[in-house]
Amino acid sequence: MTGYIRSFHEIGLADVGLVGGKTASLGELYSALSSQGIAVPNGFAITADAYREALARDNVAGDLHRLLDAIDKSNIRQLTKNAAKARALIYEAMDTPLLRKQVVDAYQQLEREAGAEIAVAVRSSATAEDLPTASFAGQHESFLNVRGPDDLFEACRRCFASIFTDRAISYRIDNGFDHFKVALSVAVMKMVRSDLAASGVIFTLDTESGFRDVVFVTGCYGLGETIVQGQVDPDEFYVHKPTLREGYRHVLRRRLGAKQIRMIYGKRGADHATLTRKVSQSERQKFCISDPEVLSLAEIAVRIEAHYSEHAGAAMPMDIEWAKDGADGKLYIIQARPETVASRRSADVYEIYNLRERGSVIVEGRAVGEKIASGRTRRVVSARDLAAFRPGEILVASATSPDWEPVMKIAAGIITDKGGRTCHAAIIARELGIPAVVGATLATERIKSGTEVTICCSEGDVGRVYQGKVAFDVTKTSVSELRQPRTAIMVNVGTPEMAFRTAMQPQAGVGLARMEFIISAHIGVHPMALLKPDKIKSAKARAEIVRLVRGFKTPADFFVQRLAEGIGTIAAAFYPKPVIVRLSDFKTNEYARLLGGDNFEPREENPMLGFRGASRYSHPAYLEGFALECAALRLLRKEMGLSNLRVMVPFCRTVQEGERVIATMAVNGLKRGEDGLEIYVMCEIPNNVIQIDAFSRLFDGFSIGSNDLTQLTLGVDRDSDIVAFDFDERDPGMLEMFRLAIVGAKRNGRHIGICGEAPANYPEIARYLTRLGVDSISVNPSSVFRTMAVVADAEANPPKSAT
Numbered sequence: 001m002t003g004y005i006r007s008f009h010e011i012g013l014a015d016v017g018l019v020g021g022k023t024a025s026l027g028e029l030y031s032a033l034s035s036q037g038i039a040v041p042n043g044f045a046i047t048a049d050a051y052r053e054a055l056a057r058d059n060v061a062g063d064l065h066r067l068l069d070a071i072d073k074s075n076i077r078q079l080t081k082n083a084a085k086a087r088a089l090i091y092e093a094m095d096t097p098l099l100r101k102q103v104v105d106a107y108q109q110l111e112r113e114a115g116a117e118i119a120v121a122v123r124s125s126a127t128a129e130d131l132p133t134a135s136f137a138g139q140h141e142s143f144l145n146v147r148g149p150d151d152l153f154e155a156c157r158r159c160f161a162s163i164f165t166d167r168a169i170s171y172r173i174d175n176g177f178d179h180f181k182v183a184l185s186v187a188v189m190k191m192v193r194s195d196l197a198a199s200g201v202i203f204t205l206d207t208e209s210g211f212r213d214v215v216f217v218t219g220c221y222g223l224g225e226t227i228v229q230g231q232v233d234p235d236e237f238y239v240h241k242p243t244l245r246e247g248y249r250h251v252l253r254r255r256l257g258a259k260q261i262r263m264i265y266g267k268r269g270a271d272h273a274t275l276t277r278k279v280s281q282s283e284r285q286k287f288c289i290s291d292p293e294v295l296s297l298a299e300i301a302v303r304i305e306a307h308y309s310e311h312a313g314a315a316m317p318m319d320i321e322w323a324k325d326g327a328d329g330k331l332y333i334i335q336a337r338p339e340t341v342a343s344r345r346s347a348d349v350y351e352i353y354n355l356r357e358r359g360s361v362i363v364e365g366r367a368v369g370e371k372i373a374s375g376r377t378r379r380v381v382s383a384r385d386l387a388a389f390r391p392g393e394i395l396v397a398s399a400t401s402p403d404w405e406p407v408m409k410i411a412a413g414i415i416t417d418k419g420g421r422t423c424h425a426a427i428i429a430r431e432l433g434i435p436a437v438v439g440a441t442l443a444t445e446r447i448k449s450g451t452e453v454t455i456c457c458s459e460g461d462v463g464r465v466y467q468g469k470v471a472f473d474v475t476k477t478s479v480s481e482l483r484q485p486r487t488a489i490m491v492n493v494g495t496p497e498m499a500f501r502t503a504m505q506p507q508a509g510v511g512l513a514r515m516e517f518i519i520s521a522h523i524g525v526h527p528m529a530l531l532k533p534d535k536i537k538s539a540k541a542r543a544e545i546v547r548l549v550r551g552f553k554t555p556a557d558f559f560v561q562r563l564a565e566g567i568g569t570i571a572a573a574f575y576p577k578p579v580i581v582r583l584s585d586f587k588t589n590e591y592a593r594l595l596g597g598d599n600f601e602p603r604e605e606n607p608m609l610g611f612r613g614a615s616r617y618s619h620p621a622y623l624e625g626f627a628l629e630c631a632a633l634r635l636l637r638k639e640m641g642l643s644n645l646r647v648m649v650p651f652c653r654t655v656q657e658g659e660r661v662i663a664t665m666a667v668n669g670l671k672r673g674e675d676g677l678e679i680y681v682m683c684e685i686p687n688n689v690i691q692i693d694a695f696s697r698l699f700d701g702f703s704i705g706s707n708d709l710t711q712l713t714l715g716v717d718r719d720s721d722i723v724a725f726d727f728d729e730r731d732p733g734m735l736e737m738f739r740l741a742i743v744g745a746k747r748n749g750r751h752i753g754i755c756g757e758a759p760a761n762y763p764e765i766a767r768y769l770t771r772l773g774v775d776s777i778s779v780n781p782s783s784v785f786r787t788m789a790v791v792a793d794a795e796a797n798p799p800k801s802a803t
Contacts, residue, residue: 045188144191
């Protein structure tokens, strides 16, 4: 008698031809990784032999050939009609007494282990599935909360029939798979009671940039199908792999999702096996899992990635599904497959999309990919609207369905009301290499069909939909053809959202990370307003602060965590390369624009030369606020292991002011030299150059701030249009200032770099600094490649000595 059943402990990665990629992976997880403390629900597989034998009976294969051999996937009506007939053939062919008995016997064995009427998940698994080059994700059907032998066998037949869904047929044609060389297996697995807790998806890389040193965890309440379907905006977490391996257990970054609904068990089977319910407002304002659970999932993911990479003989980033059981409180892994999109991008070609201008923003959401696209929109409410879709249009919908994939493949971009970066729309957009903005609330209300828009995903985590056709550029650089200079070419990074992407291009670390940019964009509140809310006069401002800090133990914790997450993302992206973070350098008028700030800042006639930089840090008016900045940096270095952080003091007018700052930092747990901490100073005031020997005794390095140094050397207000013509870093006096700074730092054995844009704007300055022996040049990411070329040329062609 033919045996069609294999238990999970009998199968592994070598059995793809027998049970398909998904089930082979489940067997590998259960048989090989359970001993490592990774919990995987038990189950069994119906082998692909059952499917193959069904095709051989009653001329089923011949009937299928007549339906499929001449099919035109672009003819939606023909595709839908023939696919339905093909599914009906398979559904009938799979109904045999022998198969039914073996499935029932295997289910009854599960009942003996886990209890009568045990709920199971029934998942299809193709023999060409979850390969490093093709995922087949979402092409075939799965069924949840299936109970009893009759409902189970019905679900199994429907799974087998789903090998001929419209989308599966289209996917095989697009990827060059022969319909008759791909078989289907079915996995039956004990359900995890995540309906009582939470579930989600893990990637062992950043899904947008392909950056591999993080684990990306998403989660929602209830069954995880709502994430895949794009029905919820999930919680998101990042964990840094290198420091996790070193024993530092700390979440790098968090984002609270809306988690609008939860999927739970239904009381009836078949099409009513699951239900969705709204999540209460109080639950939505909390993360669905705790930080320790996020870290446990990250550690599990790293072990799974290592196991699969060892098996493959090469690095193998993974796409993993997890579920928390609300009954026993355990975390389970319910699927793992190779990630097939971001990990396959060419490492040699660096492609950058940049807007040349900005338009009016219609909606914002989560950016998927890093591209830009323009086109006319087509709003799709249901499958009936797909017939009107034309190639090159931008699909706008509440969420997308796997059945829409034939149309999605001809779209220029996708916009959805709901969903996170692991929803169906996001997964397909990545596979197709088109930009998508998901979770763009009210998109279907604000964007009508026929509207010309531009989707921009090149500005970090936030994706924007601009009104009209907005001009943009695309530059491609071959990394292997770049000449790497001896002088370190570093980057200026102000936004954490761009850190992973920027870290993947050639560079020597971060020469300037601007703390004030992070405070402005990710905190938005004056630190003293958080510490002394009673001094805030505006009731509206007080109420907004209460809303922002909800969920944190104290308002100060809100500031420290948000700041640490922003700076930490940058430091982690470039780890272990140096990241020089500059302490906050707002001017008083800029501080006053932060929420509650006007209650704590003086009004100054010339803020550019006023209460800014080093003068604030030990002053009673800001001393407590500065302590919060130090607390965030201390957290990053000591608790998160980001020892590559170097701290830089801005606008330090005198040696005495420098001494006070160093002392204040030490009091706040940032002692120069302790645990390798280096403290730099901006060289941006003429006195820094004149007294460079004295400043060298206090600080470990210098970074020339060409903007302020030029302003103060030439006596030009750089914010004044009327005298802007006099602002020029190439002035002979400025060149002498550069020379004195570099020579002085070298004389004292101190690192010296430059972090202004002067070397990028003026190649002659880059050449001049290089020949003076500057240690590093830090420019904006878009200027890195051309600066490298100029510096490499200057190093190769030194000036000839006068004779």
